Amino acid sequence: MEILILLVFVFVLAAFLGFELIQKVPSQLHTPLMSGSNAISGITVVGAMIAAGVAEGEFGKWLGFAAVVLAMINVVGGYLVTDRMLGMFKKKGK
């Protein structure tokens, strides 16, 4: 139970931090911000790895494996696509 209280605490603080983190974003950055944070939401890959990594040949393990693949597409694709876009913005030379 103690750990749960701690986790809720962490969640609430992170929520406030998230609200404060970006306030005024130039519209040029809306898409990269979205796809970049979208890649971060692929953090669920960590949970997927833990589920897939268990030894027993259970059904849940295969669910975890599928989750690893999907989350990893989200992560790698999201970061690369964001980088590609930002690279386009950059090359105008600022």
Added chain:
Amino acid sequence: MEKLIDLAYIFASILFIFGIKMLGNASTARKGNLLSAVGMLIAVVATLFYKEVVDYPLILAGLAIGAVIGWIWSVKVQMTGMPELVALFNGFGGLASVLVGWAEFEFGKNTDPVTQIAIYSAILIGGVTFTGSFIAYLKLAGKMSGSPTLFAGQKAINAVLFVALLALGVVFVITGSAWSLYAILVLSLALGVLGVLPIGGGDMPVIIAFLNSFSGLAGAAAGFVILNKVLIVAGCLVGTSGIILTMIMCKAMNRTFGNVLFGGFGAAGGATGKAVEGEMKGVSLEDAYYVLEAAQSVVFVPGYGMAVAQAQHAVKELGALLEKNGAEVRYGIHPVAGRMPGHMNVLLAEADVPYEQLCEMDDINAIIETVDVAIIIGANDVVNPAAAEDEGSPIYGMPIIDAYKARTVFALKRGKGAGFSGLENSLFFRDNTRMIYGDAKETMTGLVAQFKR
């Protein structure tokens, strides 16, 4: 070991925080993205050291397969295909969270009510994110009609679904039964489909931003399932910063989020505003050329039509020629032009339009009265004066680019029909407006050819 893993997670979380922060600023954005990618790498590597994690071949295979697919897609995508790709990635993230929740249920290690609530949340939020994003993907990719899909009793069905999901949640938390979980899974998937179906193309920027936020929350819920702090922090950050972006989009349309979700904008009939008087006046390419040739300042106002026609390169070429001709060239970008937040910026950047020429709505409106020619390329509602003048109009109050105040307006349009919202645009009927019908790209290329003669 556990302590070291936790430390690595804290470090990863810090990198995510800095990453998101830096993504909000043009000069640091790329570095921010890199930082958050490093954070992700650290989190993934640290997770390999959990003592429960023993099946390395399977995990590494999964990581490799996902990485290769993600890499191929991200390299191959055209900039015009960006909105649907972002939607698709987002859906995968949501589905992954569903599967994590489901897998933990199958293991059945923790059956206390709090874990059950977390599993329920992960499956509900993740499921809605998955199918919602997938429908958005189909709409954006043109594999499905982009207009709102409405049918009788839609709202009632959605309400029933919602209540059923709440009731099933209670049943699941109390009994922990498998059937209730499967029912929750199926209904969540259905809710995602039915929730996004009625949302029209013009509202896509809002819904994409919202689904992005939701996928973060799904990750945070999965974090509660496995009691993992880095999932909670990262998921929550994405969730809340996504809400900020959603709000920016709603504000740009002067609508509440509830109105976007439940409005079924423009398709349900209802108020359509005043009838527009006058007629649309066309102009030939040649005459348009003479006006442009004499213009001292020109503003392009792009919309979704530019993306559809893939006209951004031709637009850039014309812009460069006008500049060489001595005119001041700017681009007026409405925050919700296109189908995702920042859509127009991405396309114009791809076409190498100088960053300094891209102006935000307020900056353009401040100087619009001194502009000789405003060229509307496939934009409609974001330049509709009814938003400023006609109180009966459904878009009344929405901030627009005041293109109608420019001395001359050229509106590029495929045909004479109304925009996505079904509204007539009185801009097209004004005395200072001339219509150039046809494909935007061909029109642009035609004007370029005139200049080069």
